[in-house]
């Protein structure tokens with residue numbers, strides 16, 4: 017019978033609140049009303065930003081504002097199984 021647990025260093029931390037880096041709204045990830053999108057990319061060899069990591073989080077509204085106002089062509093694909 018286990019009576020107690022000790023947290024070890026390899027425990028994965030899962031974010032529960034995320035701040036949108038555009039509008040600064042706080043998104044409660046466990047609430048399911050709105051999602052946040054995490055973007056992270058490291059530029060590769062030969063790029064103007066070689067070796068630089070860029071990352072940010074956007075709420076769902078700001079993501080589509082950015083895409084629509086920036087005239088970004090994107091696909092929306094319904095992946096729900098029903």
Ligand SMILES: [Zn+2]
Pocket residue numbers: 036037038039040041074075076077078079
């Ligand atoms: Zn936002």
